[in-house]
Amino acid sequence: MRIVLTGAGGLVGKDLWLKLEPHSELWAVGRKKPETIPASQWKSLDIIDPELTIKTIQQINPDCVIHSAALSNPDQCEDNPDLGYKTNALGTRNIALACQKFDTELLYISSDQIFDGTKKTPYRENDSPNPINQYGFSKFWxxxxxxxxxxxxxIVRTSLIFGTLRPTYIDKVVASALKQEPLIAATDIVNSLTYSKDLADAISFLIVKHLYGIYHIANEGFTSRYALSKTIASILKKKFDFIKKGNKNDLKLKAPRPGFTPLENFVWNLNEFPKIAPWEDALIRFLKEKGTLS
Ligand SMILES: NC(=O)c1ccc[n+]([C@@H]2O[C@H](COP(=O)([O-])OP(=O)(O)OC[C@H]3O[C@@H](n4cnc5c(N)ncnc54)[C@H](OP(=O)(O)O)[C@@H]3O)[C@@H](O)[C@H]2O)c1
Known part of the structure; x- marks a missing residue:
């Protein structure tokens, strides 16, 4: 299978590259070539440029495009909504137009932030999106x-990704736990966690199925930032003293957060696809891989 990967230098893109490269004819496209990608499998592309996007997809002529590129930081999107719309909405339109023109399959990575967080149980694929921040709005667009x-x-919706190839919120909690430096952990931000390797495995499994549609893909279970911090501290056998119980308003984040957005892997599990590990298992694997845990 010939595949084009956008966002190959990002957190998910790097793990997707490692997962897919041995089994496919893989091309990465983007603004600047990551060191890990050979020049022979790279084409320069800013997805905001519609003509260049179409030309690039035509040249490679893939069976499938995995579209991972995005302005992925909600606070940056809140600061500069137009850049968020251009990258996440118009950039995605450009990729979709190219896929339409050359009859190519597309896998798009979306987010739990498209939901408003008012539901009391985990979100399923057929729940109605209602984004409350610019990032969520741009991803839903x-x-x-x-x-x-x-x-x-x-469309693969996922949530709070962590991995070894870029620092994330999890690394911030780990660093605070190890140094016992104060960390405000919100009790009212509750979501699923996703280990980027598990996400790459699931995407790799999905793209050969041709069973199109919307999927929620995250590690099983969910947690608040506060409970997550306590779990990380206890795995690392550290005191909880560094954790300051708070709420999302205490964090003074630019983008409002929807609060309760766990994703249920409803369609994935209904299809009886291989079970995705619980987030606690994924966290332990991640800490071992980083060398933080023996
Ligand atoms: N991280 C999370 O917790 C999370 C949660 C839910 C969903 N998602 C979604 O998952 C996907 C991957 O997220 P991530 O965390 O891996 O993102 P990331 O680490 O921020 O990487 C984003 C990638 O997109 C590329 N990019 C940005 N603007 C571009 C443009 N105009 N043209 C071409 N490439 C461009 C960046 O390349 P440059 O080097 O050129 O900037 C970078 O390689 C995104 O769609 C995101 O919305 C992420």
Whole structure:
């Protein structure tokens, strides 16, 4: 299978590259070539440019595009909404138009932030999106572009990704636990966690199935930032003293957070696809791989 990967230098993109490269004819496209990608498998592309996007996809002529590129930081999108819309909505439109023109499958990575967080149980794929921040709005707009323009697509919604290839919120908690430096941990931000390796495995499994549609893919279970910090401290056998119980307002984040957005892997499990590990297992594997835990 010939695959084009956008965002190959990002957190998820790097793990997708490692997972897919041995088994496919893989190309990475983006603004600057990551050191890990050979020049022979790279094409320069800013997805905001519609003509260049179409030309690049035409040149490679892939069976499938995995679209991982995004302005992925909600606070940056809140600061600069137009850049968020251009990257996440219009960039996704450009990729979808290229896939439409050359009859290529598309897998788009979306987010739990498309939901408003008012539901009391984990979100399923058919729950109604209602984003409350600019990032969520731009990602949902991207989903709409794909659903309007294509009939062979996967939309994979995921949440709070962590991995070894870029520092994330989890690394911040680990560092605070190890140094016993104070950390405000919100009790009212509750979501699923996703180990980028497990996400890469799931995406790799999905793209050969041709069972198109919307999927929630996250490690099983969910937690608050506060409970997550306590779990990390106890895995590392550290005192809880560094954790300051708080709420999302205490964090003074630029983008409002929806609060309760766990994702249920409802469609994935209904299909009886291989079970995705609970987040606690994934966290331990991650800490071992980082060498933080023996
Ligand atoms: N991280 C999370 O917790 C999370 C949660 C839910 C969903 N997601 C979604 O998962 C996907 C991957 O997220 P991530 O955390 O891996 O993102 P990331 O680490 O921030 O990487 C984003 C990638 O997108 C590329 N990019 C940005 N603007 C571009 C443009 N105009 N043209 C071409 N490439 C561009 C960046 O390349 P440059 O080097 O050129 O900037 C980078 O390689 C995104 O769609 C995100 O919305 C992430």
């Amino acid at each position: 991207g989903e709409n572009m794909i659903q309007t323009l294509l009939h062979r697509f996967y």
